Amino acid sequence: xxxxxxxxxxxxxxxxxxxxxxxxxxxxxxxxxxxxxxxxxxxxxxxxxxxxxxxxxxxxxxxxxxxxxxxxxxxxxxxxxxxxxxxxxxxxxxxxxxxxxxxxxxxxxxxxxxxxxxxxxxxxxxxxxxxxxxxxxxxxxxxxxxxxxxxxxxxxxxxxxxxxxxxxxxxxxxxxxxxxxxxxxxxxxxxxxxxxxxxxxxxxxxxxxxxxxxxxxxxxxxxxxxxxxxxxxxxxxxxxxx
Amino acid sequence: xxxxxxxxxxxxxxxxxxxxxxxxxxxxxxxxxxxxxxxxxxxxxxxxxxxxxxxxx
Numbered sequence: 001x002x003x004x005x006x007x008x009x010x011x012x013x014x015x016x017x018x019x020x021x022x023x024x025x026x027x028x029x030x031x032x033x034x035x036x037x038x039x040x041x042x043x044x045x046x047x048x049x050x051x052x053x054x055x056x057x058x059x060x061x062x063x064x065x066x067x068x069x070x071x072x073x074x075x076x077x078x079x080x081x082x083x084x085x086x087x088x089x090x091x092x093x094x095x096x097x098x099x100x101x102x103x104x105x106x107x108x109x110x111x112x113x114x115x116x117x118x119x120x121x122x123x124x125x126x127x128x129x130x131x132x133x134x135x136x137x138x139x140x141x142x143x144x145x146x147x148x149x150x151x152x153x154x155x156x157x158x159x160x161x162x163x164x165x166x167x168x169x170x171x172x173x174x175x176x177x178x179x180x181x182x183x184x185x186x187x188x189x190x191x192x193x194x195x196x197x198x199x200x201x202x203x204x205x206x207x208x209x210x211x212x213x214x215x216x217x218x219x220x221x222x223x224x225x226x227x228x229x230x231x232x233x234x235x236x237x238x239x240x241x242x
Numbered sequence: 243x244x245x246x247x248x249x250x251x252x253x254x255x256x257x258x259x260x261x262x263x264x265x266x267x268x269x270x271x272x273x274x275x276x277x278x279x280x281x282x283x284x285x286x287x288x289x290x291x292x293x294x295x296x297x298x299x
Binding site: 023110115116128129138140142144145146148151153167169172174176178179180181182183184189190193194196199203208209210211235 | 254257258259260261262263264265266267268269272273281282283284286287289290291294
């Protein structure tokens, strides 16, 4: 992708050359020749060029590197990426296409691709909890967004750091924070759950079993109550639930 | 939730809810250490946008 990006930049910055019917014919010819014979063949152009496609490609990359040095003198990484591309032109056996072809020839087309598919399926299964490109979000949000995409629900990250998203399907919009805070939570529910004393009260009223507990506002009060449960298993927590 | 023995039916004395999270993490329910994916992500979307057929295949 970096190479494509750089190439587009390079084309944008390159000085315009005249382009007519004849040039388009040459381009078509080059295109066909490229497919049939690869990059070793001669490049056709209306000015009678004698260079091969390979030489042209190498020149292009060298010019791209010059461009990079002007635009971004510290862009060592990008220069190296272009070096890598240059190597691929000089040594075609480094290209993916070449490697795939030679591996297929060692086995069969079906066997080679099926084996690859199995490896990739396993890899994808292993990282199924990830949403590529959104790894900085909380895992819960990554899962929710992935599930949304599968249903044709589009999403927008409103505040990426806060995992605050907008999900949209048609006219239906839902604001969701941290995957589970939604418009379905009433304000009072949230307030109740933030407070352990109130939560316990609500659950108890509904017949749900919970451990007995007490809230204390001073150390003296707590120490006095401690005598009652000294020999029992106890947990001490702040009353706010975060 | 604290449970003495998950194979026995709930009674008045064998389980206890110790707290409720209002912003629970769902990935632990989708990719548990042991057990199956409970698709908490799909269920949230069901609630917000309505259920989709054959979504849990």
